[in-house]
Amino acid sequence: MAKKGPSSRALAGHVGDIAFAVVVLASYVATLTSSRPFTLREASLLIVTGIAYLSLGIYGFALCERLGSPLAYALYFGLQIPLGTVIVYLSRGNAWLILLPLAGQSVTLRRGAMLLVCALLFVAELSPFMLAGNWAAIGQVAAPFLAAIVFVVLFTQLAVNEQRARAKVEQLAAELSEANAKLRDYALRVEELAAAEERNRLAREIHDTLGHYLTAINVQLEAARAILEADRDRALDALHKAQMLAKEGLADVRRSVAALRATPTESRPLREAVQALAEECRAAGIRTEVVVQGDVRPLKPQAELTLYRAAQEGLTNVRRHAQASQVRLTLDYTSADTVRLSVEDNGVGAAEGAASGFGLLGIRERAQILGGQVRVHSRPGQGFTLEVEVPG
Secondary structure, three states: OOOOOOOHHHHHHHHHHHHHHHHHHHHHHHHHOOOOOOOHHHHHHHHHHHHHHHHHHHHHHHHHHHHOOHHHHHHHHHHHHHHHHHHHHHOOOOOHHHHHHHHHHHHHOOHHHHHHHHHHHHHHHHHHHHHHOOHHHHHHHHHHHHHHHHHHHHHHHHHHHHHHHHHHHHHHHHHHHHHHHHHHHHHHHHHHHHHHHHHHHHHHHHHHHHHHHHHHHHHHHHHHHHHOOOOHHHHHHHHHHHHHHHHHHHHHHHHHHHHHOOOOOOOOOHHHHHHHHHHHHHHOOOEEEEEEEOOOOOOOHHHHHHHHHHHHHHHHHHHHHHOOOEEEEEEEOOOOOEEEEEEEEOOOOOOOOOOOOHHHHHHHHHHHHHOOEEEEEEOOOOOEEEEEEEEO
16 A cells, blocks of 8 residues: 655745744844854853744644644734744844744634734734834835735635635545445446346246246146046147247246346356357357457456456447457456447447447447446448556
8 A cells, every 4th residue: 555645734844944944044143143243141142042932833833733722822822922022123134034934823823812913923023123222214114114014924824825725625525436436336336236126037037938938838738637538629629739838937037037137247257258259259150360469467347347348349340330340359458447448340430429329329328337437439431449548
C-alpha cells in the first residue's frame, strides 16, 4: 500500500512555521547589523526575547490551531504582542518586521479580534518613537507599516481561502470516490439478487410446468391402456396426445434449463471460454485468431463474465454485420490494474456513432458497474474494433 503524503493543511502549517522563522531571523540580522551599537545587556535581552517569541510563534500557535479555543488564541496573542513590543523597543524600531507574522496569524480570528490585534501591532511598532517623543519619525513610519499590515492580512486571507477551498475539494473527492465504490457494490449486489430471484422463479416454473405435463401425459397413457382392447382408434389418439404433450413439455424444460445454466466462465477459465467462442466463429468461415498478452491471472467472476459477454457480442456482430474475412481477439493482462479485451475485424466498419445497439449498450452498462470502460473504433470500409477494459 502506498504511503499517503502530508495533507494540504499540515503542509501549509509547515510552510508557515518556516516563513515565521525566516522573518524573525531577517529582522534580527537587520537589527544587530545596524549602524547603532548595542550593549551586551541589550543584545542578550534581544536574543532571549527573540528565542521566546520564535518558539511561541511556532509551537504556541500550532497548539492554538489544535485546540481551536478562543481562550488559547487570547493567551497566545496576549503573550506575543507584548514580547514583540519589547523587541521593537529594544531594537529602536529596527525589528519591525517581526510583528507582521502576527498580523498574518490574526486572520484565523473573528474580524473584530483580528482588527484589535492589528491595531495593537500598529501601536507596538510606534511605541519606541512615542516613548521618545519623536513625532516626526512616527509620521514617517506609520503609513508604510500600516500598508504592510494590510498587505500581509489580505495576502494571508487569500492563502487561507485557497487552502480551505482545496481541503473542501479533497474532502468532496474522497466522499465522491467512497460513494462511487458503494454504488458499484450495491449494483453488484442488486444484480446478484436479481439473478437469484430469476433463478428461483424459473425453478418454480419448471416444477409447475413439468408437473402439469407429466400429469397430463400420465392421464392420456392410462386412458389409452384402458381402451386399447375395446377402441384401438381412441387409444391411438390418446397416445398421440401424450406424445405431443411430451414434446411440448420437453421444449419448455429445455428453455428453462438453458436460462438456469451456469455462466460460461464458472466451469472453465476465461481463456478457454473465449477460445470456444472463436471456434464458433471459425465454423462460420471467418479466420479467427486469439492472442493472449501478459501473464494470465484469475479475475473476479463479474469481471470475467463481462469480458466473456463482450467477446460474445463482438464476434456475434462480426458474423451478422461486418462481412469480415478475419477477426483478431486479444486478451491483454500486461497492465497490473486492468485487463483489456479487444475484438478487431477487417469488415465494412460503421459510421461514427452508428455502433449503438442494445448489445453494445449492455456491455457498456456491465463495464460501468465494475468501474471499467468501453471504446469503439470504426470507419466505413476500415473495419471495426471493440475494446473493453475492466479492473483486474
